[in-house]
Amino acid sequence: MNATATAVFEPLGKHHDRAAFTCGNNDIDAYLQNLATQDERRNLARVFVLVGREPSRIAGFYSLTNTRIDIGELPEGQARKLPHGRIIPGALIGQLAISLDKKGQDIGEILLIDALKRIVDASEISAVYAVVVDAIDEKAVAFYQRYGFIKFPKIHHRLFLPIETARQLAF
Numbered sequence: 611m612n613a614t615a616t617a618v619f620e621p622l623g624k625h626h627d628r629a630a631f632t633c634g635n636n637d638i639d640a641y642l643q644n645l646a647t648q649d650e651r652r653n654l655a656r657v658f659v660l661v662g663r664e665p666s667r668i669a670g671f672y673s674l675t676n677t678r679i680d681i682g683e684l685p686e687g688q689a690r691k692l693p694h695g696r697i698i699p700g701a702l703i704g705q706l707a708i709s710l711d712k713k714g715q716d717i718g719e720i721l722l723i724d725a726l727k728r729i730v731d732a733s734e735i736s737a738v739y740a741v742v743v744d745a746i747d748e749k750a751v752a753f754y755q756r757y758g759f760i761k762f763p764k765i766h767h768r769l770f771l772p773i774e775t776a777r778q779l780a781f
Contacts, residue, residue: 617669619724622646622657627666633707635746641705642671649673655704658728660721670708670717672725677702677742679770683762688772692739700742700770701729718753726771726780733773740770 620626628643642657649655655673662669679698681689692698703725708717729741743759745751745767755761757779759769771779 616662617720618661618665619658620661622650622659622671625666626659626661626668628668631668631671632710634710635707638705638707638746642668642707646671646673657705658724660717660724668709669712670706670721672706672721673704674725674728675702675704676700679740679742683764684770685760685763688760698739699737700740701732701738702742704744706743722757723780726776730773730777730780738773740772741776742768742770744768
């Protein structure tokens with residue numbers, strides 16, 4: 611799949627072959643295969659898939675949901691700018707994965723930028739202070755940091771991206 615020429619994002623649907631998808635992480639594979647449609651149905655997450663010439667074959671996917679950020683979890687420089695005692699709204703990229711056979715084709719960046727575009731669009735309707743991710747390992751941490759994500763000081767592998775930075779990346 612030429613990632614940019616034929617890539618199409620779609621909401622996860624019944625016609626997508628979830629069983630054939632594998633990213634190499636059993637927990638993430640199980641999420642897509644067993645839980646993603648339940649999360650959609652229960653309004654717990656929205657799941658978007660990247661497909662190519664074969665519309666049922668999933669090259670990658672991500673999920674989005676709302677979250678809240680505890681001001682005490684932010685780095686001091688960020689927390690100082692915010693009112694204490696308030697709920698800080700965020701958007702969570704809950705899952706982001708690439709099919710093993712598509713690795714090395716910049717699909718991770720394509721997935722991330724699409725997710726950021728959707729979050730930035732949503733932030734015009736409902737406030738979002740930052741995009742939050744829970745990286746699965748150090749390699750994923752490094753991936754997100756390349757795009758400006760900042761580590762939460764007290765939460766291992768959790769990072770955030772201020773919405774202003776997301777807006778710059780997305781458009």
